[in-house]
Amino acid sequence: MKKKRSSRTKLEVELRCLAEKAKAATHRLAALDAEKKDAVLRDMAEVLEEGASAILLANKKDLVAARQKRLAEAFIERLTLTPKRVEEMASSLRGIADLRDPVGEVIKNWSRPNGLALSKVRTPIGVVLIIYESRPNVTSDCVGLCFKSGNVVILRGGSDALHSNAVIFRRLASVVRRHGLPAEVINLVAVTDRRAVDVLLTLDDSIDLVMPRGGESLIRQVRDKSKIPVIKHYKGICHIYVDEDADLAQAERIVLNAKVQRPGVCNAVETLLVHEGVARDFLPKMIRALRDAGVAVRGCAKTRKFAQGVAAATEEDWRTEYLDLILSVKVVKDVEEAIRHINHYGSHHSDAIVTRDDARTQRFLKEVDSACVYVNASTRFTDGYQFGMGAEIGISTDRLHARGPMGLEELTTYKYVIRGTGQIRE
Amino acid sequence: MKKKRSSRTKLEVELRCLAEKAKAATHRLAALDAEKKDAVLRDMAEVLEEGASAILLANKKDLVAARQKRLAEAFIERLTLTPKRVEEMASSLRGIADLRDPVGEVIKNWSRPNGLALSKVRTPIGVVLIIYESRPNVTSDCVGLCFKSGNVVILRGGSDALHSNAVIFRRLASVVRRHGLPAEVINLVAVTDRRAVDVLLTLDDSIDLVMPRGGESLIRQVRDKSKIPVIKHYKGICHIYVDEDADLAQAERIVLNAKVQRPGVCNAVETLLVHEGVARDFLPKMIRALRDAGVAVRGCAKTRKFAQGVAAATEEDWRTEYLDLILSVKVVKDVEEAIRHINHYGSHHSDAIVTRDDARTQRFLKEVDSACVYVNASTRFTDGYQFGMGAEIGISTDRLHARGPMGLEELTTYKYVIRGTGQIRE
Numbered sequence: 001m002k003k004k005r006s007s008r009t010k011l012e013v014e015l016r017c018l019a020e021k022a023k024a025a026t027h028r029l030a031a032l033d034a035e036k037k038d039a040v041l042r043d044m045a046e047v048l049e050e051g052a053s054a055i056l057l058a059n060k061k062d063l064v065a066a067r068q069k070r071l072a073e074a075f076i077e078r079l080t081l082t083p084k085r086v087e088e089m090a091s092s093l094r095g096i097a098d099l100r101d102p103v104g105e106v107i108k109n110w111s112r113p114n115g116l117a118l119s120k121v122r123t124p125i126g127v128v129l130i131i132y133e134s135r136p137n138v139t140s141d142c143v144g145l146c147f148k149s150g151n152v153v154i155l156r157g158g159s160d161a162l163h164s165n166a167v168i169f170r171r172l173a174s175v176v177r178r179h180g181l182p183a184e185v186i187n188l189v190a191v192t193d194r195r196a197v198d199v200l201l202t203l204d205d206s207i208d209l210v211m212p213r214g215g216e217s218l219i220r221q222v223r224d225k226s227k228i229p230v231i232k233h234y235k236g237i238c239h240i241y242v243d244e245d246a247d248l249a250q251a252e253r254i255v256l257n258a259k260v261q262r263p264g265v266c267n268a269v270e271t272l273l274v275h276e277g278v279a280r281d282f283l284p285k286m287i288r289a290l291r292d293a294g295v296a297v298r299g300c301a302k303t304r305k306f307a308q309g310v311a312a313a314t315e316e317d318w319r320t321e322y323l324d325l326i327l328s329v330k331v332v333k334d335v336e337e338a339i340r341h342i343n344h345y346g347s348h349h350s351d352a353i354v355t356r357d358d359a360r361t362q363r364f365l366k367e368v369d370s371a372c373v374y375v376n377a378s379t380r381f382t383d384g385y386q387f388g389m390g391a392e393i394g395i396s397t398d399r400l401h402a403r404g405p406m407g408l409e410e411l412t413t414y415k416y417v418i419r420g421t422g423q424i425r426e
Numbered sequence: 427m428k429k430k431r432s433s434r435t436k437l438e439v440e441l442r443c444l445a446e447k448a449k450a451a452t453h454r455l456a457a458l459d460a461e462k463k464d465a466v467l468r469d470m471a472e473v474l475e476e477g478a479s480a481i482l483l484a485n486k487k488d489l490v491a492a493r494q495k496r497l498a499e500a501f502i503e504r505l506t507l508t509p510k511r512v513e514e515m516a517s518s519l520r521g522i523a524d525l526r527d528p529v530g531e532v533i534k535n536w537s538r539p540n541g542l543a544l545s546k547v548r549t550p551i552g553v554v555l556i557i558y559e560s561r562p563n564v565t566s567d568c569v570g571l572c573f574k575s576g577n578v579v580i581l582r583g584g585s586d587a588l589h590s591n592a593v594i595f596r597r598l599a600s601v602v603r604r605h606g607l608p609a610e611v612i613n614l615v616a617v618t619d620r621r622a623v624d625v626l627l628t629l630d631d632s633i634d635l636v637m638p639r640g641g642e643s644l645i646r647q648v649r650d651k652s653k654i655p656v657i658k659h660y661k662g663i664c665h666i667y668v669d670e671d672a673d674l675a676q677a678e679r680i681v682l683n684a685k686v687q688r689p690g691v692c693n694a695v696e697t698l699l700v701h702e703g704v705a706r707d708f709l710p711k712m713i714r715a716l717r718d719a720g721v722a723v724r725g726c727a728k729t730r731k732f733a734q735g736v737a738a739a740t741e742e743d744w745r746t747e748y749l750d751l752i753l754s755v756k757v758v759k760d761v762e763e764a765i766r767h768i769n770h771y772g773s774h775h776s777d778a779i780v781t782r783d784d785a786r787t788q789r790f791l792k793e794v795d796s797a798c799v800y801v802n803a804s805t806r807f808t809d810g811y812q813f814g815m816g817a818e819i820g821i822s823t824d825r826l827h828a829r830g831p832m833g834l835e836e837l838t839t840y841k842y843v844i845r846g847t848g849q850i851r852e
Contacts, residue, residue, distance in 0.1 A: 027769065027793060104792075112814055116803060123795075125825050204649070208825050223630070223653055229826045230655075250848040257850035343453065365843050366530075367453060369549075377542060377846025386851070387842070388538055399551050399634050399839045400655045401827040413825045416813070417791050420803025422676040424683035425812070 011191065015199045018187060019206035022127045022152045025184040030124050030150045032181075034101035037148055040179050041097035045090040047171040048140060052086045055171075058163040059136065066160050079134040079161055089140045089168075092391075096144040099390040102408045103150045117419040122412045124150030126208035129200055131156045131222060133214040136164035143172050143186050145393045149411035154187045154207065156197060158214075166190060201226040213394060231406070234397040235321040236266030236349035238379045241338040241364070243355035244277040250376065251354040252286050255327075258352070258378040260293045264323045266395060267350050267382040271318060272329045273338045279306060279331045287329070295325045302331035318345040335360045339367045346370065349397055350379040371397065371404035437617065441625045444613060445632035448553045448578045451610040456550050456576045458607075460527035463574055466605050467523035471516040473597040474566060478512045481597075484589040485562065492586050505560040505587055515566045515594075518817075522570040525816040528834045529576045543845040548838045550576030552634035555626055557582045557648060559640040562590035569598050569612050571819045575837035580613045580633065582623060584640075592616060627652040639820060657832070660823040661747040662692030662775035664805045667764040667790065669781035670703035676802065677780040678712050681753075684778070684804045686719045690749045692821060693776050693808040697744060698755045699764045705732060705757045713755070721751045728757035744771040761786045765793045772796065775823055776805040797823065797830035 048055070059081040066076050107120040128151045132138045139155060146153035157165040169188040176186055189196055201210065204227040211231050212222040219232050240258060242251045258269035274282055283306040287297050297303075298313040310329075317328040318341070332338045335353070342351050352374035353364040365373050372382045382405060384392025389407030396402045402410035474481070485507040492502050533546040554577045558564045565581060572579035583591040595614040602612055615622055627636065630653040637657050638648040645658050666684060668677045684695035700708055709732040713723050723729075724739040736755075743754040744767070758764045761779070768777050778800035779790040791799050798808045808831060810818025815833030822828045828836035 027795065030795070031793060110814065112812070116807060118813060126795075227649055229824065231826075247848070253848065253850055261851050367457065369453065369456075369552075370841065372842045372844060374844045375846065377844055377849040378851050380851035381542060381844060381849070382842075386538070387544060388536065398655065400657075403839050404842050413829050415796065416798045416808075416830050418798060418800045418803055418807060420801065422673070422679065423803040423807070424679055425687050425804050425806035 011193055011195060012199050014191065015189070015196060016203060016206075018189065019127065019154065019200070019203045021184040022154055022187055023206040025182045026124065026126050026152050028182055029147070029152055029185045030103065032150070034103075036179070037101065037150075038097040040175055040181070041093050041144055041148060043175045043178070044140070044144065044172050045093040045097075047175055048086060048090045048093070048168065051167065051171045052083060055086055055164065055167050056081055056083065058167040061163040062136075062161055069160075071160065075134055075160075079136070079164070081136055081164060085137060089137050092137075092141055093144045096148050096391055096408075099148065099408060101148065102412050107414060114423050115421060116423050119417045120414050121417050122409070123415050125411060125413050127152045127154060127206060128411070129154045129156065129207050129210045129228070131197060131210065131212045131214070131218070133158040133218065134161050136161045136168060138213060139165045139168045139188070140172060142393065143169075145391055145408065145411060147186065149408045151411055152185050152187070154189060154200070156189045156200065159192060159194075162190075162192070197222075198225055201228060204228045211394060229401075231394075231396050231402060232398050233266075233394045235347050236268070236382075236395075236397075237271065237319065237321050237345065237347040238267060238269045238349055239271045239273055239338075239342045239346055239351045240269050240379065241273040241332070241335070241342070241351075241353045242275060242278065242282060243335060243353055243357060243360055244275040245357040245360070246275075246278065246282075246354040247356060248278065248282050251282065252289060254352070254354055254376070254378050255286060256289055256293060258380050259290065259295055259327050260325065261378075261380055263325050265380075266321070267379050268323070269352075269379050270320065270322055270328065271345070272327055273332050273341060274303075274329065275335075275338075276302070276331050276333055279303070283307060283329070283331075290327060293325070295327050297327055297329055299329040300331060303329045321347070335363060339364060343367075343369050347397060349395070350374065350382040352377060352379050371395070437619055437621060438625050440617065441615070441622060442629060442632075444615070445553065445580065445626070445629045447610040448580055448613055449632040451608045452550065452552050452578050454608055455573070455578055455611045456529065458576070460529075462605070463527065463576075464523040466601055466607070467519050467570055467574060469601045469604070470566070470570065470598050471519040471523075473601055474512060474516045474519070474594070477593070477597045478509060481512055481590065481593050482507055482509065484593040487589040488562075488587055495586075497586065501560055501586075505562070505590070507562055507590060511563060515563050518563075518567055519570045522574050522817055522834075525574065525834060527574065528838050533840060540849050541847060542849055545843045546840050547843050548835070549841050551837060551839050553578045553580060553632060554837070555580045555582065555633050555636045555654070557623060557636065557638045557640070557644070559584040559644065560587050562587045562594060564639060565591045565594045565614070566598060568819065569595075571817055571834065571837060573612065575834045577837055578611050578613070580615060580626070582615045582626065585618060588616075588618070623648075624651055627654060630654045637820060655827075657820075657822050657828060658824050659692075659820045661773050662694070662808075662821075662823075663697065663745065663747050663771065663773040664693060664695045664775055665697045665699055665764075665768045665772055665777045666695050666805065667699040667758070667761070667768070667777070667779045668701060668704065668708060669761060669779055669783060669786055670701040671783040671786070672701075672704065672708075672780040673782060674704065674708050677708065678715055680778070680780055680802070680804050681712060682715055682719060684806050685716065685721055685753050686751065687804075687806055689751050691806075692747070693805050694749070695778075695805050696746065696748055696754065697767075697771070698753055699758050699767060700729075700755065701761075701764075702728070702757050702759055705729070709733060709755070709757075716753060719751075721753050723753055723755055725755040726757060729755045747773070761789060765790060769793075769795050773823060775821070776800065776808040778803060778805050797821070
């Protein structure tokens with residue numbers, strides 16, 4: 001008992017010390033100019049390429065251990081690095097170097113009748129804690145995005161990627177040192193103690209933001225325990241509503257793309273809603289095309305009249321993110337029922353209407369309460385790169401601070417700069 | 427034991443039901459146009475004026491009870507309504523009606539090479555919970571600000587203002603009903619059970635944001651217990667740094683204003699930092715002027731050489747928000763020491779430099795890590811009205827979502843609207 005208590009104290013002291021040093025380093029990083037930051041990022045890309053064989057060797061160790069623990073194939077796939085993936089990590093760092101630096105950007109200038117001149121200026125958030133699971137490429141991606149946006153990062157990767165993350169991190173840290181920067185501008189929590197996350201989540205004096213990247217249970221745990229603000233990336237239960245005035249050939253292409261182009265991601269469509277007026281014309285062909293692409297269809301009673309062998313969708317189906325070649329289909333009376341269904345069962349991520357009618361387009365875009373609402377396009381475009389942000393640290397399903405794809409700008413906050421000539425308050 | 431459990435369950439059921447109805451009402455409120463909202467707000471102002479005598483009578487009940495409980499005079503002062511204060515509540519609602527509606531505003535438009543047209547559009551946050559202490563005017567102010575920004579509000583006022591809040595709320599609710607809106611667009615939690623707040627803070631499926639308005643211990647309790655995102659309004663330990671190149675007469679006016687014009691507020695100055703090169707010229711006169719205005723000065727060893735009878739400032743003084751006619755004073759070597767002191771001891775609220783030197787101005791504005799950084803002006807301008815926001819629901823000391831004064835815009839989030847012509851992901 002006594003031993004346990006003292007070891008916990010040691011862990012707390014160690015992590016508190018790490019977080020306080022991280023906080024102290026924020027001022028130095030916030031003051032770096034873009035040119036310097038970009039030079040560091042390009043050198044980071046280079047050391048990853050040069051160290052590819054060492055990184056792959058470390059990754060082998062993690063993979064052997066993961067197979068011994070009989071972890072799921074999907075997990076092992078995410079854990080696996082290849083020469084191509086290491087190359088992508090490097091080119092992603094170079095891509096971040098090429099982006100405009102958001103820090104110092106003047107968002108707005110205005111003045112007041114008393115002569116005060118105000119500016120709202122972008123600044124880094126401060127210290128960002130990222131808790132993630134198996135993907136080792138998250139290590140370099142998050143270092144790159146946080147560094148460029150002037151944020152000190154604390155990384156807490158999954159224990160199954162321990163060796164891979166350590167080698168990647170060590171190489172990135174060597175560049176930081178070589179450029180004469182404090183080592184604490186990037187941090188990896190390497191202790192294996194599982195209580196480390198619990199301790200980190202209490203350090204709200206030093207850490208400004210937590211982003212859990214992983215499954216829903218990880219995110220919920222973080223939300224429940226954290227004293228630090230959290231930006232959550234929950235699931236995507238995305239819908240496409242095919243209206244009575246849709247171009248049906250276009251609707252078919254959009255639905256097919258949103259389901260099959262990459263079914264395992266959060267912006268893939270999970271539920272198709274079809275106006276009852278076009279169900280007879282649209283659904284038999286659509287379901288045939290989906291099946292040809294390997295998709296299993298689950299339908300409401302009306303849907304099942306239009307195609308043989310469609311399984312019955314249950315209440316549970318409307319709430320399920322399949323992340324797989326499965327699609328639930330429901331026939332609805334009108335755009336109002338479609339909107340109600342989406343707001344009730346959806347996850348407020350990405351939802352689309354296919355129609356040529358202006359009034360229903362306006363209504364759908366206004367009333368569907370989701371981060372991204374589409375007309376006549378695939379939901380698969382919800383992505384920082386596709387939106388033109390140049391990079392993405394995740395897709396927020398929260399409503400505060402950042403909603404939808406998060407790029408560099410979403411990793412910043414702002415300050416007000418007020419210039420006077422002696423103004424005092426009357 | 428059994429009885430207690432069942433009563434808690436009843437409280438939980440009641441509050442969950444309230445929050446779910448509030449969430450359901452968000453869509454209706456989000457769809458209201460500005461004209462309708464402004465008409466409601468103006469009628470709300472009118473019913474407060476018409477009901478002034480009933481409001482003052484209810485307030486009397488609260489005041490009698492507060493005096494019987496021997497609550498502090500400052501508390502009773504905040505609890506007290508007068509005909510003038512009721513008039514101010516009404517005119518504040520009319521002021522909100524006059525402001526531009528932020529909902530639906532297009533923040534940004536752009537398009538992508540594939541022809542997709544994107545817009546970032548302001549939307550309400552959803553359901554906002556406001557937990558406050560004694561001031562009954564918060565009831566109508568928060569109803570007004572949330573209603574105008576399209577947010578459903580849940581108010582949880584202090585039990586000592588129960589009667590005042592109930593009468594004010596009942597009158598505002600009558601206007602909502604008269605305009606044919608769902609009653610649940612504005613809500614007051616009237617149950618006296620002290621566990622109500624704890625239950626509300628678990629309802630993150632229905633409530634999108636919590637803003638605790640009150641003392642530090644209330645805010646910390648909310649932060650510790652809440653599963654819902656919180657925007658905090660902590661204290662203001664504000665600084666003015668008088669540089670060696672300051673216009674000393676201007677510096678004196680600014681310091682005096684920032685300390686004495688209204689000492690009990692978060693943007694009043696608490697610590698004066700003076701460059702050692704001008705301390706001899708500046709401090710004796712400054713301290714005399716402060717004392718003439720009734721300010722007690724506590725100084726560092728160097729400060730105390732320049733004036734008789736200055737009490738010694740302790741380490742604790744640098745961390746104290748006096749909210750009173752007390753000022754701590756420290757002589758510093760240069761702008762760097764000033765910045766270090768402010769970032770270390772301050773509360774990242776509002777800090778000012780007085781100088782005519784450009785380089786040091788730039789450095790101070792960039793490196794002081796506060797919501798509002800000033801040059802040659804009083805810190806007392808940190809305020810939504812003074813910034814031209816037209817209204818203010820508080821001053822955030824958080825770094826996420828909103829920092830500094832929060833007006834209507836800061837009570838909104840955004841969605842992405844994406845218009846296509848059949849685009850699919852390659």
